[in-house]
Amino acid sequence: MTFEPSTDPTTGSALDVDLDALRAKYRQERDRRIRPDGAAQYRRAAGEFGYYAKDPYTPWTERAPREDRVEVLVIGAGFGGLLTASRLRQQGVESLRLMDEAGDVGGTWYWNRYPGIHCDIESYVYMPLLEEIGYVPQWRYAPGEEIRRHAVAIAHHFDLYRDTLFQTRATGLSWDEEDEEWLVTTDRGDRFRARFVVTSSGTLTQPKLPGIPGIETFRGHTFHTSRWDYGYTGGNQDGDLTGLADKRVAVVGTGATGLQIIPHLGQDAQELIVFQRTPSTVDVRDNRRTDPQWAASLQPGWQRARMENFLAVLAGEPVEESLVQDGWTATTRLQRKILSGAVDTSLSPQERERQDEIADAHTMNRLRARVDEIVEDRATAEALKPWYRYMCKRPGFSDTYLPTFNRPNVTLVDTADTGGITRMTETAVVVGDTEYEVDCVIFATGFEVGVSGVISGTLPVVGRGGRSLLEAWARGPRTLHGFYSHGFPNLFHLSGIQNANSVNFAHILLEQAEHIAAVIGRGHAVGARAIEPTAQAEDAWVNTVHETAIDNRAFQAECTPGYYNGEGTRSIAGASYSPGPIAFHHLLRQWREGDMGDVLVHGRLDDARASQNVGAAR
Template identity: 75%
Template sequence: MGTAPDTRTAIEADAAELDIQGLRARYAKERDRRVRPDGASQYRSASGEFGYYAKDPYTPRTEREPLTDAVEVLVVGGGFGGLVAGARLRQAGVESIRMMDEAGDFGGTWYWNRYPGIHCDIESYSYMPLLEEVGHVPRWRYAPGEEIRQHAVAIAETFALYRDAVFQTRVTGLTWDDQADEWVVETDRGDMMRARFVITSSGTLTQPKLPGIPGVESFRGHTFHTSRWDYGYTGGDQSGGLTGLADKRVAVVGTGATGVQVIPHVGRDAEHLYVFQRTPSSVDVRDNRPTAPEWAASLEPGWQRERMENFLALVSGEPVETDLTRDGWTSTARLQRKLTTGALDTSVSPEERERVDELADARKMNQIRARVDEVVDDPDTAELLKPWYRYMCKRPCFSDHYLQTFNRPNVTLVDTADHGGITRMTEDAIVVGDVEYPVDCVVFATGFDVGVSGVVSGTLPVRGRGGRELLHSWSRGPRTLHGFYSDGFPNLFHLGPLQNATSVNFTHILLEQAEHIAAVIAEGRRTGARVIEPASDAVDEWARTIGENVLDTVDFQRECTPGYYNREGAGHAGGQSYGPGPVAFHRLLEDWRRDRIHEVMVQDHATTDER
């Protein structure tokens, strides 16, 4: 297996023109400028003395009496994962469903994040699930946050998920009752309810993360995290108009996906904006536009499923005749294989494939850096805004307004790379090195504790058969079948990216997972199974399958600039995904439901080891 001599010659010529060796050296240099010895511990969670950063500013807390009742299914999490699970269960005939969330309403990350400029970065026709079921066509190609939040509410209303919903409530413990074959559920409201089945979809983009800046507690100005935006202070709404900042010197800390959306609005309305950047994002063209009414009217039944599957196939490297989306994601599908699972081009050797991929990566990143020069007037500022790393080292961003903001005279970019970030804060200023920047308000656009659910972190303790702790069972690594359930923990299902396959359109992944879990529960109800639980040997077999097929990104992430993808430069962030990708994984699930679903149906009191 290999390439023809003339093709190899063309590749080498391309490499020389792009100066691959020079790019590698520059990428390494820029990475080293930003690596900190404290790695991920440079951040602190919004808890303890900083817990006020995570408080709900949108819904007043309502007191209630503790619940001691029982439901058939408890769904932990009111974001899109929980919503689609509840919807599919309702369609499967389950009437007793309780939705539970720490927020004051449905929406998940779209409940919490209401900052100015917020939009989805995946095309809304594919991103917003159950559009046809709800009867809605998004008004914009990339929908604003409030439209997405309202769609979450519409899903809940359409499928009667408000009926037994419990909000402003956090699950603090799940304990399996071996005698009653059900889960005992404890919460921070003193509840002691029971559920036959529990589905956890507690989200990975809801818990704000704060930088551990020395002296932050001494700052006397105003501060908040973007996921708890304070419109009482700034004025305006998600579309902008932040009139309260007209006489304020504002600092925005962070230039990732959130900062890229927030900064244009703050820059337009503040007296002065200081943008504190450790690492610039790659910012490509967004090209957002209203949905054409004639296009919406032409849609036929099944249009969304077709569009979602077409997008997923494209970004997963599957053969597709037509690109229905044609945007920045589908045009860079090959580059995304450095981080996400999917089909590989096996017509060439791994070495040749890597070589071609690196050249394509270099061409794309050169285009993105050239766009900075085209848009930003000041050469020094433009140089600081150029991303010097490979395409999937950080989540790509898209905006038609972000780079232009740095042409405003009232906007100052402060690069913190050579100082390991912000040095400290005083009562009225942010300090980088020896330079003080007096500010009235600090907005932390510093993201979330990504990929850390309560089950995985241990903040939601789970005790299964005989009181065994789930995290103890997983002490040598996760033990699941298909990522959804574990031996020794009957009737407990997990939605999320663990030991299955993921993609940039995560709502599609959650929809497929929810449909699978609903089908399994429906089959258990149909057959009268006492519990649903995989056998130990099936779990072991799946762990081997994951290990044999996992996408190896260790070398790639080791060379990346620090970020949450690589644990802030510490190395590989840990991969537990099915290497062939989500399309292949969904086929596998479909085959399993047809041929092997009976294997998890337990009819008697035999334990999984006895099976």
């Protein structure tokens, strides 16, 4: 046994951690949940299941196909697209088009309107451009509708509704070598052209469904949380789901969304059955209204300073004072297992891992003890305890989730030993040999995380020489700084691929938007014909990302299955820039101070250069 004495960081009292026993318990619980089909256990909300992804919020509007031209097309009108378009507008770009499958701006916050929805990042650092819009959020952790309305305010403030295409999905991007611009096709019959294209199609918009046998035979009511059916449930984002008063309701999924909807469903449904594969960690949320005196005291530049401070604390960088003190800033050391950032190089890797594991055990022991303190039924409490390392799943926060299981009308069904729900019949959800008769099934099963249309191939991209982006990335993504790729001129991506990462991804998107706008602005200023990284610059960056990558494969292999580790089948090591967002943003600023010669193309992209560069890339 490895018996490690230590001290509880909260109480200062001595604690002992039996690491060998804890590892064995974690491994046992992981093995109960691993499925051989991995991520294939889910199915897309497409084809015969496409109705799960239909827009319930905006009536369909017919329009004639577009065959015009714009200077910049931004695909995606969530925060990434809005921020990029805003910064481009500030650069003086007038011919600018936003395009999105949704009926309005907002991205994730357009689609997700379920009861109880709040951001789990402090609103003062999460909601971008607060000072520019002149707004201070009403809550520390803002509700979804407040965030959605802020997205709309950004669009109005920067005049982004001028030339939008909503309810429109891009179906193809093809580089026209003669005219040196992109031909864009859509599912609305559009065939228009754009000199520059920015893809910000999001990674939390395409819902996924569990591949439950018989799901299509169920005759009751079903919907995905990202397309909440208030016509059936009644109520609104604040709850009051009166339509469920005589309904037996099933919820599938207990991740971040489940933590927020289940308290409302438990309060309003006649009966609620929660189907859980893996319990989430549930720490204190402690949400509260914004103090008006604090809001009135804020000085110009306050939000950028607070955002930078939060990002630095989470990245492990030294700060004089942590301005945001919450569950995220209290666990920064543990977040290094997944998120990029600085590490304590004064310790050997072995000692650093040992100390991290002990600290992790203390945090998880505290969270498991919280379950015991709140949940009255012992068997239910045991099933709700998370047995894995802290960052194996995205941490959860709620003050109302655990007490919901003390309600007499709420039942928890743990599906770990059956590999999930066994099947569905016309009237029931079946786990093992037990049937649970229900009137409604709500799928809180999340999204195709990290799979944009560009990555999945649903948005084919064909660059110079007829080469597809997926072909160029066949052995892994190839970019310069995560933004652009050799052979695909004037095409920019917003994502975490070979870029920075943080739990406050809105801040990451803001930095990405400012970088893209600055590069396009410099290109205009110096008369560059196109923007495209050289093969050499791309090679160098890919090598840098790989050489600096922190290998967390062993950690993720021991984790309970989830989207962080591809349901136990893969690692996300090396996906982003491991030294962290502070180091990455500093690197970008230094790069922008140079001549940008490795991306700005001044001569025509003629066939000779194309052949030379494609050869170098290969």
